[in-house]
Amino acid sequence: MTKHQFFYRMLTAVLIIMLALCVQSCHTKIPYSGPPDPVVVIQPSQPASGSQSGGSYTSEPVIAPSSVSVIHLVMVADTNDRKIGTSTVIDSMYMQELFRAVAGQSKGKLFLNKTVLEGYAISRQNMLRAIDELMVRANDIVVFSYSGHGHRYTSTASRWPLMDTYVEATDFLTVIEKIRSKNPRQFIVLADCCNNVIDTGYYLKAVEPSRGSFLYETIERMFLNSRVKIAASGSIPGQFSAGDSRDGGYFTYSFVSNLTKALSSSAGDWGPVFENTKRDVVQKTANQPPEYRQEPQYQFF
Template sequence: MNKRPCYRRFERIVFKYAVSGLFAILFLGTGSKSYCQSFFYFENKISISPDSTLTYYTFLTQYDNGRGIARIRYTEPSSGENRLVEINLRDSADARGGLESQEHFLIDEGEPLPIQGAGLAGFLMPRFVFKMQKEEEDVFYVPDAIAYQWPDGSWRTSEMLVNQQKSNRDLKKERDLVSVFFNESDAFYLYLYAMRTSPRDPTKRKEKLYLITVANTLDSTIAKSTRRDVANVVKIFTQLTTDANMDMLTQMVIDSALSKRAVELVLAKLRPSPVDIVVFYYSGHGFRYSNDKSEYPRMSLRTSQKAELSKNNMSVEGIYKVLLTKKARVTIVLSDCCNDDIGEPVPSGPTLMKSRGPSGDYIPVLNKGVMNRLFFPQKPLAILIGSADRNQLAVGNPSLGGYFTNSLTVELRKVLYGMPENATWVSILANTKKQASWLSLSAACGDNRCVQSARFAVTP
């Protein structure tokens, strides 16, 4: 279990609040050097014969979970037809480069999709090359080159004519550029130009969000990962509640405050109203007994291996049942931990590339329609999530944190600060499950690749 936050500076702040007892309203800044998605514009020239060249124009959206999507416009050489192609991309990183590979590639995943023009004749598949850079304690990757695959399978590096990173604010001023790749009915176009421009809802909401985070941040084998996890989760809900203009009351049971008694005390004191939201999040060691009936794991709440495990654990599904009795409008219980024997070593996979945040103030706009659908439903909603199924281990690394938490927070940001089509909790969790599952295959569990398949239930 492990992960990395979309916003980095925050994690230096969050751990002051490792208290157990009353809930507190948290007021935090949103400054950061790293975001969950970045936009790039490229122009590349390719020599296809001694006297002929081809220029590709590319708009790339890169996410900090190892995924990306590119729209590429070009003129087909033989017909002169103007074409637009969309391709899904993934990070090719694997364990050979360690936690911080000097070079990463975004490569195609699946077949290209023609958006405009007849077919794909003459289209050359790209490979985006990113190089690592360091800035103080921050590590990020910047686009360095684009190579294209020739019909014989070989790769040729193109001439980079334009390599620009774009912020939302930049793109709002460059409608002509965006129109090269998106028409006025595309979700991304609507997000940029049809949504309100103010990031904060002007009307104070009466609903509150209660966030309970429980994490083992002292165990040397997982401490860096769990701290990333907590920062990741708190940050996404902090921005959501700030932009929705509602209070977030948070309680952290971490560091030396971690104990079964502390968690029980927090649950006992929780008093949400029928319109409120309750989110319980756990990152740490997880396990199961051989005779456990629940498909979800138990949380190990020990700060010392000498403590008796049988007296220092709680069932994730048991927490869920307790919280349901509080009768909040939305109840979410999420655990990012192993779901196997307690003695199994925690697997660690490679890191994924992330981009440096755009220069200047970056203020994403909250999609109120999506927010209302997810967090303010007409009927009560309950969600139970385990990052690993029965007899599976949860994977991540110290740089990213847990793969599942990383994937979930990136997915939430994509739908809350974008224009998704019909996003639901089921679709969000299904996409997160698929992404975390793919990432886990990069790590070794014993002599085999790790298989991690999240389990979740959404009611109704």
């Protein structure tokens, strides 16, 4: 090989290497834009009303065998309100924990189907639709609990309050009638709200709920074999309903406390639960000015 041939071969090799580097550097670079946007899946059965920030509508449906009863719990709490929001959060927590415990200690004979509306989701449309969508069988139980503001007018014909749901108030009587029309074996319908104008907060001595396990025999009598149908509200017409940031609404707290005690006793029954709830709330507000005293009301159907 001559010097000229060696030179040309070396030059050719260098040119090939330079061309390869040039081609590599000319590839288009795509800038990194971060991870893709998350995909949001909306359940078709979930109402769109009240879905803005600060509200939640959650449902935990269950598929239950025909041999068991389902407790359909609908919990509605005005958790966004500046005055009573903290109190209603506690109410919602107490009610959910109570009926989760009832189902959990029923030896598999009770299932819990839970629907919770909180914050801006507590519109009239959402509340009534949540009730309408309950798939209630003949042996099922419906528990409805509202915790929030309430009022009434001089023209309000019934003893029950109007619940301050968003956009439009909802008559508690409408809720009672809707639930009755579903023909459950048992229902408990509660409204912890004023039957006058607005809620007030007084820090009074609370009734401590009982601790410990429930008796299966009492669960059997009060839930599995019971046909009780009852509605109750935290105050009679013309009264406020009180609560605080420690115990929640006095009516809800007293109900949870007395039902907990009843389920822990072999003698527990529904009549004493509501009578004792009424007694406790009356006692807790007895030292207040007359306009701030509170007397719950209830009715068996």
